[in-house]
Amino acid sequence: MTLWQSSAELGPDQGLLQFTGSLELDSRLFKYDIEGSVAWAEALEKAGIYNSDELQTVTQTLREIELDIERGQLQLDPQLEDIHMNIEAQLTSRLPDLGPRLHTGRSRNDQVLVDVKLYLRDQLAELKQELRQLLQAFVDRAAGEQRTVLPGFTHLQPAQPVTLAHYLMAFFEKFRRDYQRLDRGNQGLKTLPLGSGALAGSGYSIDREFLARRLGFAEPSRNSLDTVSERDFIFDLLHGLTVLALHASRLSEDWIIWSSPTFGFCRLEDSFTTGSSIMPQKKNPDILELIRGQAGRLLAAYQGLGSLLKAQPLAYNRDLQEDKFYLFIALDTVRSWLPLLARLVSSVRFNRDTMAAAAGKNFLAATDLADYLTERGVEFRRAHNIVRQLVELARKTDRKLEQLTTEELTAASSLLGDEVRQLLQPQASLERREIIGGTGPRVVQQAVERATDWLNEVES
Numbered sequence: 306m307t308l309w310q311s312s313a314e315l316g317p318d319q320g321l322l323q324f325t326g327s328l329e330l331d332s333r334l335f336k337y338d339i340e341g342s343v344a345w346a347e348a349l350e351k352a353g354i355y356n357s358d359e360l361q362t363v364t365q366t367l368r369e370i371e372l373d374i375e376r377g378q379l380q381l382d383p384q385l386e387d388i389h390m391n392i393e394a395q396l397t398s399r400l401p402d403l404g405p406r407l408h409t410g411r412s413r414n415d416q417v418l419v420d421v422k423l424y425l426r427d428q429l430a431e432l433k434q435e436l437r438q439l440l441q442a443f444v445d446r447a448a449g450e451q452r453t454v455l456p457g458f459t460h461l462q463p464a465q466p467v468t469l470a471h472y473l474m475a476f477f478e479k480f481r482r483d484y485q486r487l488d489r490g491n492q493g494l495k496t497l498p499l500g501s502g503a504l505a506g507s508g509y510s511i512d513r514e515f516l517a518r519r520l521g522f523a524e525p526s527r528n529s530l531d532t533v534s535e536r537d538f539i540f541d542l543l544h545g546l547t548v549l550a551l552h553a554s555r556l557s558e559d560w561i562i563w564s565s566p567t568f569g570f571c572r573l574e575d576s577f578t579t580g581s582s583i584m585p586q587k588k589n590p591d592i593l594e595l596i597r598g599q600a601g602r603l604l605a606a607y608q609g610l611g612s613l614l615k616a617q618p619l620a621y622n623r624d625l626q627e628d629k630f631y632l633f634i635a636l637d638t639v640r641s642w643l644p645l646l647a648r649l650v651s652s653v654r655f656n657r658d659t660m661a662a663a664a665g666k667n668f669l670a671a672t673d674l675a676d677y678l679t680e681r682g683v684e685f686r687r688a689h690n691i692v693r694q695l696v697e698l699a700r701k702t703d704r705k706l707e708q709l710t711t712e713e714l715t716a717a718s719s720l721l722g723d724e725v726r727q728l729l730q731p732q733a734s735l736e737r738r739e740i741i742g743g744t745g746p747r748v749v750q751q752a753v754e755r756a757t758d759w760l761n762e763v764e765s
Protein backbone atom coordinates (compact mmCIF):
# COMPACT_ATOMS: atom_id res chain seq x y z
CA MET A 306 0.00 0.00 0.00
CA THR A 307 1.31 3.45 -0.80
CA LEU A 308 1.27 6.40 1.59
CA TRP A 309 -1.35 8.29 -0.32
CA GLN A 310 -3.90 5.49 -0.23
CA SER A 311 -6.63 4.98 2.33
CA SER A 312 -6.53 1.59 4.00
CA ALA A 313 -10.05 0.90 2.73
CA GLU A 314 -8.84 0.87 -0.85
CA LEU A 315 -7.23 -2.17 -2.31
CA GLY A 316 -3.52 -1.67 -2.96
CA PRO A 317 -2.58 -1.32 -6.60
CA ASP A 318 -1.50 -4.33 -8.56
CA GLN A 319 2.19 -5.12 -7.83
CA GLY A 320 3.01 -5.32 -11.51
CA LEU A 321 1.52 -1.87 -12.10
CA LEU A 322 3.51 -0.40 -9.23
CA GLN A 323 6.63 -1.86 -10.67
CA PHE A 324 5.81 -0.15 -13.94
CA THR A 325 4.93 3.27 -12.51
CA GLY A 326 7.64 3.37 -9.85
CA SER A 327 10.85 5.31 -10.38
CA LEU A 328 13.03 4.28 -7.47
CA GLU A 329 15.65 2.80 -9.73
CA LEU A 330 15.99 6.19 -11.40
CA ASP A 331 15.67 8.54 -8.47
CA SER A 332 17.26 6.74 -5.51
CA ARG A 333 20.51 8.55 -6.34
CA LEU A 334 18.72 11.78 -5.32
CA PHE A 335 18.26 10.76 -1.69
CA LYS A 336 20.71 13.27 -0.18
CA TYR A 337 19.12 16.11 -2.06
CA ASP A 338 15.63 14.96 -1.18
CA ILE A 339 16.62 15.13 2.47
CA GLU A 340 18.23 18.54 2.01
CA GLY A 341 15.04 19.83 0.40
CA SER A 342 12.89 18.28 3.11
CA VAL A 343 14.92 19.79 5.94
CA ALA A 344 14.48 23.23 4.37
CA TRP A 345 10.80 22.52 3.77
CA ALA A 346 10.33 21.56 7.43
CA GLU A 347 11.90 24.89 8.39
CA ALA A 348 9.49 26.72 6.11
CA LEU A 349 6.63 24.75 7.69
CA GLU A 350 7.75 25.89 11.12
CA LYS A 351 7.61 29.49 9.94
CA ALA A 352 4.10 28.75 8.67
CA GLY A 353 3.07 27.34 12.06
CA ILE A 354 2.83 23.66 11.06
CA TYR A 355 5.66 22.55 13.37
CA ASN A 356 6.85 24.19 16.57
CA SER A 357 10.57 24.60 17.07
CA ASP A 358 11.00 21.41 19.12
CA GLU A 359 9.12 19.44 16.51
CA LEU A 360 11.23 20.94 13.78
CA GLN A 361 14.35 19.89 15.63
CA THR A 362 13.09 16.32 15.93
CA VAL A 363 12.06 16.12 12.29
CA THR A 364 15.39 17.52 11.09
CA GLN A 365 17.40 15.18 13.23
CA THR A 366 15.40 12.16 12.12
CA LEU A 367 15.76 13.13 8.47
CA ARG A 368 19.54 13.29 8.98
CA GLU A 369 19.49 9.86 10.60
CA ILE A 370 17.59 8.47 7.63
CA GLU A 371 20.17 10.04 5.31
CA LEU A 372 23.00 8.37 7.21
CA ASP A 373 21.20 5.02 7.20
CA ILE A 374 20.73 5.16 3.43
CA GLU A 375 24.32 6.24 2.95
CA ARG A 376 25.61 3.33 5.00
CA GLY A 377 23.33 0.89 3.21
CA GLN A 378 21.49 0.19 6.47
CA LEU A 379 18.13 1.15 5.08
CA GLN A 380 16.57 -0.97 2.40
CA LEU A 381 14.61 1.24 0.03
CA ASP A 382 11.28 -0.25 -1.03
CA PRO A 383 10.31 -0.13 -4.72
CA GLN A 384 6.69 -0.71 -3.66
CA LEU A 385 6.80 2.84 -2.28
CA GLU A 386 7.15 4.14 -5.80
CA ASP A 387 9.99 6.62 -5.57
CA ILE A 388 12.66 8.11 -3.35
CA HIS A 389 10.36 10.84 -2.06
CA MET A 390 7.77 8.38 -0.75
CA ASN A 391 10.47 6.12 0.68
CA ILE A 392 11.95 8.90 2.77
CA GLU A 393 8.58 10.19 3.89
CA ALA A 394 7.48 6.67 4.84
CA GLN A 395 10.65 6.20 6.89
CA LEU A 396 10.09 9.49 8.66
CA THR A 397 6.53 8.50 9.42
CA SER A 398 7.50 5.11 10.75
CA ARG A 399 10.09 6.75 13.04
CA LEU A 400 7.88 9.73 13.96
CA PRO A 401 4.22 8.63 13.64
CA ASP A 402 2.92 12.07 14.76
CA LEU A 403 5.31 14.43 12.97
CA GLY A 404 6.15 12.48 9.80
CA PRO A 405 2.68 12.75 8.25
CA ARG A 406 2.85 16.57 8.48
CA LEU A 407 5.99 16.99 6.36
CA HIS A 408 4.23 16.94 3.02
CA THR A 409 1.84 19.75 4.02
CA GLY A 410 1.57 22.23 1.16
CA ARG A 411 4.13 20.38 -0.94
CA SER A 412 3.77 18.14 -3.99
CA ARG A 413 6.16 15.65 -5.44
CA ASN A 414 5.86 17.71 -8.60
CA ASP A 415 7.85 20.56 -7.06
CA GLN A 416 9.80 18.30 -4.72
CA VAL A 417 11.38 16.24 -7.49
CA LEU A 418 12.49 19.41 -9.25
CA VAL A 419 14.30 20.79 -6.27
CA ASP A 420 16.02 17.43 -5.80
CA VAL A 421 17.22 17.31 -9.38
CA LYS A 422 18.42 20.92 -9.36
CA LEU A 423 20.39 20.42 -6.16
CA TYR A 424 21.86 17.21 -7.56
CA LEU A 425 22.86 18.91 -10.79
CA ARG A 426 24.52 21.75 -8.94
CA ASP A 427 26.98 19.26 -7.43
CA GLN A 428 27.33 17.24 -10.60
CA LEU A 429 28.13 20.32 -12.64
CA ALA A 430 30.79 21.45 -10.19
CA GLU A 431 32.49 18.05 -10.51
CA LEU A 432 32.07 17.93 -14.24
CA LYS A 433 33.61 21.38 -14.66
CA GLN A 434 36.56 20.32 -12.54
CA GLU A 435 37.08 17.30 -14.82
CA LEU A 436 36.77 19.49 -17.88
CA ARG A 437 39.38 21.90 -16.49
CA GLN A 438 41.76 18.96 -16.17
CA LEU A 439 41.21 18.10 -19.81
CA LEU A 440 41.81 21.71 -20.82
CA GLN A 441 44.99 21.79 -18.76
CA ALA A 442 46.19 18.62 -20.47
CA PHE A 443 45.82 20.26 -23.90
CA VAL A 444 47.70 23.35 -22.79
CA ASP A 445 50.49 21.32 -21.21
CA ARG A 446 50.95 19.18 -24.30
CA ALA A 447 50.77 22.19 -26.63
CA ALA A 448 53.53 23.92 -24.68
CA GLY A 449 55.90 21.07 -25.61
CA GLU A 450 54.96 20.92 -29.29
CA GLN A 451 55.45 24.46 -30.52
CA ARG A 452 58.01 23.35 -33.11
CA THR A 453 56.38 20.09 -34.16
CA VAL A 454 55.06 20.29 -37.69
CA LEU A 455 52.36 18.08 -39.12
CA PRO A 456 50.14 18.21 -42.16
CA GLY A 457 46.82 19.90 -41.53
CA PHE A 458 43.93 18.30 -43.42
CA THR A 459 40.80 19.35 -45.20
CA HIS A 460 38.62 16.55 -46.59
CA LEU A 461 41.18 14.32 -44.84
CA GLN A 462 43.53 15.26 -47.69
CA PRO A 463 46.88 16.87 -46.79
CA ALA A 464 46.36 20.63 -47.02
CA GLN A 465 48.89 22.93 -45.32
CA PRO A 466 51.47 22.53 -42.56
CA VAL A 467 50.39 23.40 -39.02
CA THR A 468 52.10 22.96 -35.70
CA LEU A 469 51.00 20.24 -33.34
CA ALA A 470 50.60 22.95 -30.70
CA HIS A 471 48.12 24.73 -32.95
CA TYR A 472 46.22 21.48 -33.44
CA LEU A 473 46.09 20.80 -29.70
CA MET A 474 44.96 24.33 -29.00
CA ALA A 475 42.12 23.85 -31.49
CA PHE A 476 40.68 21.26 -29.14
CA PHE A 477 41.40 23.50 -26.21
CA GLU A 478 39.15 26.12 -27.83
CA LYS A 479 36.38 23.62 -28.52
CA PHE A 480 36.37 22.28 -24.98
CA ARG A 481 36.68 25.77 -23.54
CA ARG A 482 33.46 26.72 -25.29
CA ASP A 483 31.91 23.61 -23.76
CA TYR A 484 33.06 24.79 -20.38
CA GLN A 485 31.53 28.19 -20.91
CA ARG A 486 28.35 26.67 -22.31
CA LEU A 487 27.95 24.50 -19.23
CA ASP A 488 28.51 27.53 -17.05
CA ARG A 489 25.82 29.49 -18.86
CA GLY A 490 23.50 26.48 -18.91
CA ASN A 491 23.46 26.84 -15.17
CA GLN A 492 20.91 29.69 -15.21
CA GLY A 493 17.87 27.47 -14.84
CA LEU A 494 19.47 25.88 -11.82
CA LYS A 495 19.25 29.22 -10.02
CA THR A 496 15.47 29.38 -9.62
CA LEU A 497 13.77 27.58 -6.77
CA PRO A 498 10.88 25.31 -7.80
CA LEU A 499 9.77 24.44 -4.25
CA GLY A 500 6.55 26.16 -3.20
CA SER A 501 4.93 25.71 -6.61
CA GLY A 502 2.90 22.84 -5.19
CA ALA A 503 1.28 20.42 -7.59
CA LEU A 504 0.64 23.17 -10.15
CA ALA A 505 -1.11 26.16 -8.58
CA GLY A 506 1.33 27.19 -5.84
CA SER A 507 1.39 25.97 -2.25
CA GLY A 508 -1.81 26.64 -0.31
CA TYR A 509 0.14 27.57 2.83
CA SER A 510 1.96 30.76 3.71
CA ILE A 511 5.36 29.39 2.73
CA ASP A 512 8.17 31.94 2.67
CA ARG A 513 9.68 31.12 -0.72
CA GLU A 514 12.27 33.88 -0.48
CA PHE A 515 13.51 32.22 2.68
CA LEU A 516 13.50 28.79 1.00
CA ALA A 517 15.45 30.14 -1.97
CA ARG A 518 18.14 31.63 0.26
CA ARG A 519 18.20 28.57 2.48
CA LEU A 520 18.80 26.19 -0.43
CA GLY A 521 21.20 28.45 -2.30
CA PHE A 522 18.92 29.55 -5.15
CA ALA A 523 18.96 33.09 -6.53
CA GLU A 524 15.18 33.49 -6.43
CA PRO A 525 11.90 31.61 -6.37
CA SER A 526 10.43 30.67 -9.74
CA ARG A 527 7.73 33.07 -10.93
CA ASN A 528 4.94 30.87 -12.24
CA SER A 529 3.92 27.60 -10.66
CA LEU A 530 2.32 26.20 -13.83
CA ASP A 531 5.49 26.89 -15.74
CA THR A 532 7.70 25.53 -12.98
CA VAL A 533 6.20 22.08 -12.63
CA SER A 534 5.90 21.61 -16.38
CA GLU A 535 9.24 22.90 -17.68
CA ARG A 536 12.48 20.99 -18.10
CA ASP A 537 14.44 23.71 -19.90
CA PHE A 538 17.29 23.45 -17.43
CA ILE A 539 17.73 19.78 -18.31
CA PHE A 540 17.53 20.59 -21.99
CA ASP A 541 20.21 23.26 -21.63
CA LEU A 542 22.48 20.84 -19.86
CA LEU A 543 21.87 18.09 -22.42
CA HIS A 544 22.72 20.52 -25.17
CA GLY A 545 25.99 21.41 -23.48
CA LEU A 546 26.85 17.78 -22.83
CA THR A 547 25.98 16.79 -26.38
CA VAL A 548 28.25 19.38 -27.96
CA LEU A 549 31.00 18.34 -25.55
CA ALA A 550 30.53 14.70 -26.56
CA LEU A 551 30.64 15.62 -30.24
CA HIS A 552 33.98 17.34 -29.68
CA ALA A 553 35.33 14.34 -27.82
CA SER A 554 34.12 12.12 -30.62
CA ARG A 555 35.95 14.18 -33.24
CA LEU A 556 39.17 14.11 -31.24
CA SER A 557 38.75 10.35 -30.87
CA GLU A 558 38.25 9.93 -34.59
CA ASP A 559 41.43 11.90 -35.34
CA TRP A 560 43.54 9.91 -32.93
CA ILE A 561 42.10 6.58 -34.01
CA ILE A 562 43.34 7.49 -37.48
CA TRP A 563 46.62 8.92 -36.20
CA SER A 564 47.41 5.83 -34.13
CA SER A 565 46.85 3.46 -37.01
CA PRO A 566 50.33 2.29 -38.13
CA THR A 567 49.44 3.43 -41.64
CA PHE A 568 49.45 7.01 -40.31
CA GLY A 569 51.71 6.52 -37.31
CA PHE A 570 51.36 10.07 -35.97
CA CYS A 571 50.86 8.94 -32.41
CA ARG A 572 50.97 5.98 -30.10
CA LEU A 573 48.49 5.49 -27.31
CA GLU A 574 49.79 4.30 -23.96
CA ASP A 575 49.35 0.53 -23.69
CA SER A 576 46.78 0.93 -20.93
CA PHE A 577 44.58 2.83 -23.36
CA THR A 578 44.63 0.08 -25.95
CA THR A 579 43.35 -3.46 -25.99
CA GLY A 580 44.59 -6.56 -27.74
CA SER A 581 42.71 -8.77 -30.12
CA SER A 582 41.58 -12.22 -29.09
CA ILE A 583 42.84 -13.58 -32.40
CA MET A 584 45.50 -11.25 -33.84
CA PRO A 585 48.51 -11.16 -31.50
CA GLN A 586 50.03 -7.97 -32.91
CA LYS A 587 47.02 -5.74 -32.35
CA LYS A 588 46.77 -2.65 -30.17
CA ASN A 589 43.28 -1.37 -30.65
CA PRO A 590 42.11 2.11 -29.62
CA ASP A 591 38.92 0.82 -27.99
CA ILE A 592 38.66 3.64 -25.47
CA LEU A 593 38.63 6.25 -28.20
CA GLU A 594 36.22 4.15 -30.22
CA LEU A 595 33.82 3.92 -27.30
CA ILE A 596 34.00 7.66 -26.68
CA ARG A 597 33.27 8.20 -30.36
CA GLY A 598 30.44 5.68 -30.28
CA GLN A 599 28.89 6.90 -27.07
CA ALA A 600 28.39 10.38 -28.49
CA GLY A 601 25.37 8.66 -30.03
CA ARG A 602 23.91 8.23 -26.56
CA LEU A 603 24.03 11.98 -26.03
CA LEU A 604 22.29 12.72 -29.30
CA ALA A 605 19.69 10.11 -28.47
CA ALA A 606 19.13 11.55 -25.00
CA TYR A 607 18.70 15.05 -26.41
CA GLN A 608 16.16 13.81 -28.90
CA GLY A 609 14.52 11.65 -26.25
CA LEU A 610 13.90 14.55 -23.91
CA GLY A 611 12.52 16.59 -26.78
CA SER A 612 10.07 13.91 -27.80
CA LEU A 613 9.03 13.56 -24.18
CA LEU A 614 8.19 17.23 -23.82
CA LYS A 615 6.62 17.73 -27.20
CA ALA A 616 2.84 18.25 -27.01
CA GLN A 617 2.44 17.69 -23.28
CA PRO A 618 -0.51 19.60 -21.89
CA LEU A 619 0.25 21.93 -19.00
CA ALA A 620 1.16 21.30 -16.29
CA TYR A 621 2.64 18.15 -14.72
CA ASN A 622 2.23 14.79 -16.45
CA ARG A 623 3.79 11.55 -15.42
CA ASP A 624 5.71 11.48 -18.69
CA LEU A 625 8.02 13.97 -17.00
CA GLN A 626 9.33 11.25 -14.72
CA GLU A 627 11.23 10.00 -17.77
CA ASP A 628 13.32 13.20 -17.87
CA LYS A 629 15.72 11.59 -15.44
CA PHE A 630 16.25 8.61 -17.72
CA TYR A 631 17.67 10.89 -20.42
CA LEU A 632 19.43 13.23 -18.03
CA PHE A 633 21.27 10.51 -16.14
CA ILE A 634 22.35 8.52 -19.15
CA ALA A 635 23.80 11.69 -20.67
CA LEU A 636 25.54 12.79 -17.51
CA ASP A 637 26.83 9.35 -16.55
CA THR A 638 28.14 8.74 -20.04
CA VAL A 639 30.18 11.93 -20.18
CA ARG A 640 31.43 11.54 -16.64
CA SER A 641 32.52 7.98 -17.33
CA TRP A 642 35.04 9.01 -19.97
CA LEU A 643 35.94 12.64 -19.27
CA PRO A 644 38.69 11.87 -16.70
CA LEU A 645 40.02 9.07 -18.94
CA LEU A 646 40.24 11.44 -21.86
CA ALA A 647 42.32 13.89 -19.82
CA ARG A 648 44.71 11.07 -18.92
CA LEU A 649 44.88 9.93 -22.50
CA VAL A 650 45.73 13.43 -23.75
CA SER A 651 48.45 13.73 -21.10
CA SER A 652 50.02 10.41 -21.97
CA VAL A 653 49.70 10.01 -25.76
CA ARG A 654 53.09 9.83 -27.53
CA PHE A 655 53.45 11.88 -30.66
CA ASN A 656 55.79 10.65 -33.38
CA ARG A 657 57.35 13.94 -34.36
CA ASP A 658 59.54 12.48 -37.11
CA THR A 659 56.62 10.78 -38.81
CA MET A 660 54.60 13.98 -38.62
CA ALA A 661 57.48 16.04 -39.99
CA ALA A 662 58.06 13.59 -42.83
CA ALA A 663 54.36 13.74 -43.72
CA ALA A 664 54.46 17.53 -43.62
CA GLY A 665 57.32 17.50 -46.13
CA LYS A 666 55.31 15.49 -48.67
CA ASN A 667 52.24 16.06 -50.79
CA PHE A 668 52.96 19.65 -51.88
CA LEU A 669 51.74 21.31 -48.70
CA ALA A 670 53.61 24.49 -49.61
CA ALA A 671 51.79 24.92 -52.94
CA THR A 672 49.65 27.75 -51.56
CA ASP A 673 52.75 29.52 -50.29
CA LEU A 674 54.32 29.30 -53.72
CA ALA A 675 51.22 30.85 -55.27
CA ASP A 676 51.32 33.57 -52.62
CA TYR A 677 54.97 34.22 -53.50
CA LEU A 678 53.99 34.90 -57.11
CA THR A 679 51.04 37.02 -56.08
CA GLU A 680 53.26 39.19 -53.89
CA ARG A 681 55.36 39.79 -57.00
CA GLY A 682 52.45 41.08 -59.03
CA VAL A 683 50.86 37.95 -60.55
CA GLU A 684 47.06 37.88 -60.06
CA PHE A 685 46.21 35.14 -57.58
CA ARG A 686 44.09 33.09 -60.03
CA ARG A 687 46.95 33.10 -62.52
CA ALA A 688 49.47 32.20 -59.82
CA HIS A 689 47.23 29.35 -58.68
CA ASN A 690 47.27 28.01 -62.22
CA ILE A 691 51.05 28.22 -62.59
CA VAL A 692 51.60 26.32 -59.34
CA ARG A 693 48.97 23.73 -60.22
CA GLN A 694 50.94 22.91 -63.35
CA LEU A 695 54.18 22.65 -61.39
CA VAL A 696 52.49 20.29 -58.93
CA GLU A 697 51.27 18.16 -61.84
CA LEU A 698 54.79 18.00 -63.24
CA ALA A 699 56.32 17.04 -59.90
CA ARG A 700 53.61 14.49 -59.18
CA LYS A 701 54.05 12.80 -62.57
CA THR A 702 57.79 12.52 -62.11
CA ASP A 703 57.48 11.53 -58.45
CA ARG A 704 59.38 14.51 -57.06
CA LYS A 705 58.77 17.19 -54.45
CA LEU A 706 58.29 20.79 -55.59
CA GLU A 707 61.73 21.73 -54.30
CA GLN A 708 63.24 18.96 -56.44
CA LEU A 709 62.14 20.59 -59.67
CA THR A 710 65.07 21.97 -61.65
CA THR A 711 65.72 25.69 -61.87
CA GLU A 712 64.89 25.53 -65.59
CA GLU A 713 61.53 23.90 -64.88
CA LEU A 714 60.69 26.54 -62.29
CA THR A 715 61.72 29.41 -64.51
CA ALA A 716 59.85 27.93 -67.47
CA ALA A 717 56.63 28.05 -65.41
CA SER A 718 57.25 31.70 -64.44
CA SER A 719 60.22 33.95 -64.87
CA LEU A 720 59.63 35.05 -61.27
CA LEU A 721 60.54 31.58 -59.98
CA GLY A 722 64.08 30.38 -59.38
CA ASP A 723 66.37 28.70 -56.85
CA GLU A 724 65.42 31.14 -54.10
CA VAL A 725 61.94 29.56 -53.75
CA ARG A 726 63.31 26.24 -52.49
CA GLN A 727 63.71 27.73 -49.03
CA LEU A 728 60.09 28.89 -49.12
CA LEU A 729 58.90 25.37 -49.78
CA GLN A 730 59.96 24.17 -46.33
CA PRO A 731 57.08 23.68 -43.85
CA GLN A 732 58.82 25.99 -41.37
CA ALA A 733 58.57 28.87 -43.84
CA SER A 734 54.88 28.23 -44.33
CA LEU A 735 54.31 28.42 -40.58
CA GLU A 736 56.25 31.63 -40.23
CA ARG A 737 54.12 33.33 -42.86
CA ARG A 738 51.15 32.83 -40.57
CA GLU A 739 51.93 35.00 -37.59
CA ILE A 740 48.41 36.35 -37.65
CA ILE A 741 45.86 36.31 -34.84
CA GLY A 742 44.43 32.80 -34.80
CA GLY A 743 47.01 31.49 -37.28
CA THR A 744 49.51 28.66 -36.90
CA GLY A 745 52.59 30.93 -36.69
CA PRO A 746 54.79 29.69 -33.82
CA ARG A 747 54.80 33.05 -32.04
CA VAL A 748 51.01 33.52 -32.05
CA VAL A 749 50.50 29.94 -30.97
CA GLN A 750 52.92 30.56 -28.11
CA GLN A 751 50.79 33.56 -27.12
CA ALA A 752 47.64 31.46 -27.39
CA VAL A 753 49.15 28.94 -24.97
CA GLU A 754 50.06 31.71 -22.54
CA ARG A 755 46.59 33.23 -22.69
CA ALA A 756 45.02 29.82 -22.19
CA THR A 757 47.18 29.30 -19.12
CA ASP A 758 46.03 32.64 -17.70
CA TRP A 759 42.42 31.79 -18.44
CA LEU A 760 42.73 28.43 -16.72
CA ASN A 761 44.26 30.01 -13.66
CA GLU A 762 41.42 32.50 -13.58
CA VAL A 763 38.62 29.94 -13.75
CA GLU A 764 40.42 27.69 -11.29
CA SER A 765 40.32 30.38 -8.59
Ligand code: ARG
Binds near residue numbers: 387
Ligand atom coordinates in the same frame (compact mmCIF):
# COMPACT_ATOMS: atom_id res chain seq x y z
N1 ARG B 1 8.55 10.22 -9.55
C1 ARG B 1 7.89 11.39 -10.02
C2 ARG B 1 8.76 12.15 -11.06
O1 ARG B 1 9.87 11.84 -11.18
C3 ARG B 1 7.58 12.30 -8.90
C4 ARG B 1 6.41 13.13 -9.10
C5 ARG B 1 5.20 12.29 -9.11
N2 ARG B 1 4.05 13.09 -9.13
C6 ARG B 1 2.84 12.60 -9.36
N3 ARG B 1 1.88 13.39 -9.35
N4 ARG B 1 2.65 11.32 -9.57
O2 ARG B 1 8.30 13.05 -11.74
